[in-house]
Amino acid sequence: MAEEKYTRQTVTHVRAWVPGKLFSLRVSRDPAYAFQPGQFARLGLAAEDAHDCAAPPGLWRAYSMVSAPHEAELEFYSIVVPEGQFSPRLARLRPGDALYVDKTPFGFLTLERFPDGEDLWLLATGTGLSAYMSILRDPTVRRRFRRVALVHGVRTAEELAYRDEIQALAGQDPGLTYLPIATRETLPGMPQDRLTTLVADGGLERLAGLALDPARSRVMLCGNPAMLADARKLLGERGFAPGRRGIPGNLAVENYW
Template sequence: MWTEGKVIERIDWNDELFSLRIKADITPFIAGQFIKLSELREGKRVARAYSLVNPPDTDYLEVLAIKVEHGLLSPNLHQLSVGDAIDVSSSAAGFMVLDEVPEGKHLWLIGTGTGIGPYFSMLETAQAWQRFEKIALVYGVRKIKDIAYKDLIDKYQAEHPTQFQFQAMVTREDCAGALKSRIPEALANGSLEQGLGLTLSAEHSQVIMCGNPEMITDAQVILEQKGLKKNLRRKPGQVTVERYW
């Protein structure tokens, strides 16, 4: 089922990366879930999934998107302005929510590109801060200009200075404070743990990953070597993943 949404605000992080705030009437959702945006073209519906960045208590929906050359939907989304309409799924979906994450002391939120979006929704709720002693946000991008929501990251660092830790991973340029490495490589050689001052362990860690499928696949191999298993409802583990493509 679809409902009409109206763009009420947009943020351009760079020439291709952007956020849309959309006013739409959907059923209540849980932080970490995603909606679908869509258009009808010649009687055929083109739809794509986008994680919600906003927490559940806001009166708008917010998505982080990137214009993909020759993409079926993102180039059109990139052209939307305030007041434009876009079809929105009437309910959110997805199991990458904190209620599905088993108990642990340390929560690792690992994302690349737009896959970082749902973590802000989670971190804007009290649940994450109440459940975990330490929260590490790992954000993989190609260049430093590709980092979105730095204002929120700065806020978490200021409000939770001993609980929240942030590590940028920038693969294509040198940047102060960032690791110039792919996430799987930094997991394998220990530089990510060293940079954050946290140890990954099956005993204390819970890991959520979202973003590039290759990153997720490669990182899962490394995490399994460290003793962390995929989290399934029928068999709880330490690694929760979300795949959109």
């Protein structure tokens, strides 16, 4: 009998960040499951018409790990897409329920993409924050970079999941800058604007007190396709580009939509 390509894990905790819209969950972790900060897992649920809730998975979706590689459980952060086949069911899971995890981690939004640099910029919209939480929870990032700037673009303040944790990390580490940016309300000390506008007019650099310099900066982008396309173009005009054919780059991009 062929070995299964996935393991059956158990939900241990569920948190609603914005009821009916944003949530996170933690699940048990197979001891053999290893990943790099920034990678994602394929999560599986039994087919919707399955009579047994523990039936083999019939539907799969990709979710970045929020948890760091050293943590005992796996954590994931998601938005509920009302008409979706997967996220509404994922949001209804409760402790004790089953969730399947593919044995192979995926993705290249990792620090291994970059040669050493001085500054790391982490730019995300919405649930694209997930991968960056894994990176921030891992001590490797602060050994490699002098400064880290995390920029999280949302519509309203209630969508700033993990805000308290990030602020606590920044309070302990003067080399970490956290810039929460909302487009539909003004947050204290922050402009009400889109991330791409702030990249274009230099606003992010002024807020962070840090230059976007292709010679010393490394930039990660994770979020909705429109933001990625616009930011990639703006940064490309300034000398940022992904690595190719063995040539290290200073830009890494992942669509989180």
